[in-house]
Amino acid sequence: MSTSLAFTSPSSYATPLLAVFAVDNSNTPKATAEPALLTQDAAIVAAASSFLTSGEFKAESGGTLLLHAPAGLKAERLLIVGLGKASKLSAAEVRKGAGTAIRTAKTKCIRSVAIAAPIADTLDAAATARALAEGILLANFDADTYRSDREDKSMQSVAVLAESVDHNTIASGFAEGEVFADAQNFARSLVNEPGNVLTPTELGKRAAAMCAEHGLSCEVHSTAKLKELGMGAFLGVAQGSVEPPALIVMRYTPATKSNNNVVALVGKGITFDTGGISIKPADGMDKMKYDMAGAAAMIGAMQAIAALKPTVEVIGVVCSAENMPSGSAYKPGDVLTAMSGKTIEVMNTDAEGRLVLADGLHYAKTLGATHLIDAATLTGACVVALGKLNSGLFSNDEATLEAFQGAVKATQESFWHLPCTDDYRDLIVSDIADIRNTGMDRWGGAITAAMFLKEFVGDTPWVHLDIAGQAWIDETRTYIAKGPSGVAVRSIVEWVRALAR
Ligand code: BES
Ligand code: ZN
Ligand code: ZN
DSSP states (O other), X not given: OEEEEEOSOGGGOXXXXXXXXXXXXXXXXXXXXXXXXXXXXXXXHHHHHHHHHHSSOOOOTTOEEEEESOTTOSSSEEEEEEEEEGGGOOHHHHHHHHHXXXXXXXXXXXXXXXXXXXXXXXXXXXXXXXXXXXXXXXXXXXXXXXXXXXXXXXOSEEXXXXXXXXXXXXXXXXXXXXXXXXXXXXXXXXXXXXXXXXXXXXXXXXXXXHHXXXXXXXXXXXXXXXXXXXXXXXXXXXXXXXXXXXXXXXXXXXXXXXXXXXXXXXXXXXXXXXXXXXXOOSTTGGGGGGGGHHHHHHHHHHHHHHHHOOSSEEEEXXXXXXXXXXXXXXXXXXXXXXTTSOEEEOSOTTOOHHHHHHHHHHHHHHTXXXXXXXXXXXXXXXXXXXXXXXXXXXXXXXXXXXXXXXXXXXXXXXXXXXXXXXXXXXXXXXXXXXXXXXXXXXXXXXXXXHHHHHTTXXXXXXXXXXXXXXXXXXXXXXXXXXXXXXXXXXXXXXXXXXXXX
16 A cells, blocks of 8 residues: 655545545534534535535544535545544544544445545644554554455555645654554564464564564574573473474664663564463464464564664564473473573463563563563453453553553553552462462462563563453454454554653
8 A cells, every 4th residue: 555645635636535534513412413524625615514414424433424426526435534522532533533434445445545634723733644644554454364255455545635734743743653553564464374374483584574674683593592591481381382482582773872771572472372281272262373462562563663763772572482282292280490590380381471471571681671561462361351442551660650651642552550569479479489370269360470470570660561352353443453453562662762762
């Protein structure tokens, strides 16, 4: 798809479909809707006026109205996209609205679209331009690459038409949005790959190719190096599979640094999680190809970081393995010695993500990390606690937590803070080793997992994201297709940028 930004009047732009946004100016929930277009283009207002006054279209969020051959416009069709109440208008609504325009066009096999940038006093020009780019690119993604009857409905060209005078602000916001969304889509494409294609070795190759293309350095290690480093926890998980593990280390070094921070992004990259000897039930096991979504988020984030060039050092560490039952697999009752020297009693081989991350987090510290963030599809318990609309957010440091929450405000993703205070530590005490890899019972399982990771983090400021509930979407939402969501990529990148200040 090619995207472009043009500073021109939307009504004089020839296109198969022109999308324009509308809000509802009425204030109370029960009041009659007062839809109004967010454009200053008089020809569009005239073309749409009878529909806006007819009461058929209320400009509700996600609502659309399609007019053919609109009078006075060069466009063949005019699509009015609702952004909801004017009083609640935000960049998040714009992202969703731009996405809705693209998804609507896709269902009609219209592959070339123009979108009139919304004009409203309450919208920030740069944030709006960024949200438009993100909405367009994220909505264009579909996870049907393996269907042989696949009809390519992806966009060929999308033009954003801006009427404002603030060209530079809009252009840089738009370019930034493209970087964020490309990174998120790259993560989605990795998560979408089946386990037989995307082995740990293949994930290493894809990460290395991205790094080579974007000017990052990258090393991919396997069993020998893991043994040399003493990564007993990571190796324990990997030993049941014929597929060798991959430790992927990506590095971004800025031309100039604002501070001595070294930010490490650590991702869980289980390319398939059968549960191992503590095998999972057959129902739904196919979904466990997405158990590398944390790794994909970090690889995607590194791509965006390479493009945005924040003035802070960043290291990406991905721990990738396949969790399989076999004659060589690790077993419940085994004791593993992690790279940090801590001994771990394995109670359940299905709690493997925390084991690979234990060594990944410790390793990142030995590389000099001053700030740590990990992302992982870590626990079903987190999905039980929060459902599928929020990911779990844990931290050991107030300031770091606040910085991450600030980043989330800018990206409008959804994370919910959960505790991992020391009073929960009893959950992971073992009789025969330093710690055990599951709790005594099933309560608070997302917290147990976070407490386990915290053992390997020490005093280093750290954020842990449990994305099990959000990394895969079962039903297409207004503008995000069902399948891999690419959650967390944008917030992680935004947080890294905050640490550069
Ligand atoms: N990969 C799973 C967690 C998961 C569950 C991700 C559902 C996405 C959707 C993880 O490795 C796992 O199996 N965790 C166990 C931990 C338990 C054995 C303590 C779980 O959540 O059941
Ligand atoms: Zn598991
Ligand atoms: Zn897992």
